[in-house]
Amino acid sequence: MTSSFLKSYLGLGSGASPKNENATTRALPASWYTSQEMFELERRAIFSKKWLLTTHKLRLPNTGDWLRYDVAGYAFILVRDREGNINAFHNVCRHRAFPVVTEGEGTSRIFSCKYHGWSYGLNGKLAKAPGYQDLEGFDKSKNGLLPIHVHIDHNGFIWVNLDAGEQPEIAWEDDFKDIDLQSRFQDFNFEEYNFDHTWEMEGDFNWKILADNYNECYHCLTAHPDIPSLADLSAYAVDTKDGSIVHYANATPEQISRGLKIASTYYFPNASMTVSPHFFFMQRFIPTSPGKCSMQYEVYRNKSSSDEDFELINAMYKRIMSEDKYLCIHTQKNLNTGVFVNGELHPRMEKGPLYFQTVVRDIVLQHHKREEQAGHEIWPARQHLPVNASTSQQDIDFCSKLASQSQANKDCGSAVARESSGCCGGMACQTGNEALVY
Incomplete structure (x- = not known):
């Protein structure tokens, strides 16, 4: 673990909530936007166990239809099975971890791994493992695809939770209770839209x-x-509540007549949706590294909208997204220089970012505290080994111990370089020779 490194960052930027409506608040520091250690902590604390808005059921109309997703390094599949259920699985063959699918989408009767030929049903159950049928102790029922929790809300949107527990630690209602029943959604019938395109x-x-x-x-x-x-x-x-940030802006009568009445909501951690009479538009912010992400969009068109009405708002939103990309790229460049630490945010005009940053801070601090108490990293999405896999667990523990020893020596080496007296007893500190850091 990188405990000592994270400690130097987790104390910065505290006090996210302003004392009153006329007080500014310091934003999260630049290090939270550049640190590899912070990125990995977010993978464990946020993306391993929070509900992720992914798509709409309109994209999976038929038996065998599937979609592949990658979010913060986690690869998974959504598929509609023969009973009409929408299932989610990690895109990992249970044999040697090769991806079960490599294309972005498709329709299949069965999932077949292209490495050793293991195959799985649309329900994730192992159908065939060539050569394993006569082996003692091999249980097909325990070697199906690793499942992921799925929730389909009132409006047909599909959410996933990667927590490997039989029940996720965080229920969908904990973060999003009634968010799909917003009164302004009554103006829209999501069944009247068709999936149009992604970009x-x-x-x-x-x-x-x-x-x-x-x-x-x-x-x-x-x-x-x-x-x-x-x-x-x-x-x-x-308006901020639990896992959502609901955006409001009044439309004029002229804007309403042009189909520009919109309802936008941000869903923590990394998705937003904008609904209008002519289209609804999903945006997902996909982390790939501390300094890179992918912006993925799904566009759905009202069945009765003309090309002109649809393109008016579709083209407008694409321009706005490109403008935001320009702003974000140049902000990150300055954060990377090490000059700027953080600025002061406005309590009303920047209420949304303040709330988002507070939620991020609270979640990662809480998870980091749990890891310190446990003495190791906690990865909620990680596969649970069966009780008879004691040898595997010993191997895992051995590797974890090596990683901890290596980090301790690095910490000691840094202390030597700073002529610090805080030594944990590593060889670099014992000898004063930084070359012994490994």
């Missing part, structure tokens, strides 16, 4: 920069000339 942009910036950007419109007048045609920015506000 994607790569960004050289931390995923949280885009989340900060999305959750305020303080920048809109300056950076987005199209926004005033969508909404009355003087009435812009956000």
Whole structure:
């Protein structure tokens, strides 16, 4: 573990909630947007166990339809089985970890690994393992694809939770109770839309920069000339609750007549949705490293919308997303220099980013505390080994011990370099020879 490294960062930027509505608040420090250790902690604390908005059931209309996703290094599949259920599985063959699918989407009667020929049903059960049928002790029922929790909300949106427990530690309702029953959704019937297309942009910036950007419109007048045609920015506000940030902006009668009445919501940790009479639009912020992410979009079109009405808002949103990408790239460049630490956020105009950053901070601090108490990293999405796999567990523990010893020596080597007296007894400190750091 990188405990000592993280300690130097986790204390910064504290006090996310302003004392009153006229007080500014320091944002998360730049290190939270550049640190590899922080990125790995977020993978464990956030993406391993929070509910992730993924897509809509309209994308999986038929038996055998499947989609492949990668989020923060976790690869998984969504598939509709023969009973009509939508299942999710890690995209990992249980034999030697080769991906079960490599394309982005498709329709299959069965999943067949292209490495050694193991095959699985649409329900994840192991169907065939060539050569294993006569081996003593091999149990097909215990070698199905690793399952992922699925929730389909009132409006047909598909959520996944990668927590490997039989029941996830966090229930969907804990973060999103009734968020699918927002009164403003009554103006829309999601069954009246068809899936239209996806598109994607790569960004050289931390995923949280885009989340900060999305959750305020303080920048809109300056950076987005199209926004005033969508909404009355003087009435812009956000409402924060649990895992959601709901965005409000009044539409004028003229905007409503043009189909520009919109309802936007951010779903922690990394997704947003904007609904309008002519389309709804999903945006997912996919972390790939501390300084890179992928912006993935799904666009759904109202069945009765004309090409002109649909393209008006579709093209407008694509321009806005490109403008946001430009803002985020150049923000990250300055965070990378080591000059800027953090700035002061406005309690009302930047209420959304303040709430988002508070949630991030609370979750990672809590998870890090649990890891320190346990004495090891906690990966909620990790496969649970059967009780008879004691040899494997011993091998895992041995490797973990090596990693801990290596980190301890690195910490000691750093202490030697700083002529520090805080030594943990590693060889580098015992000898004063930094070359012994391994």
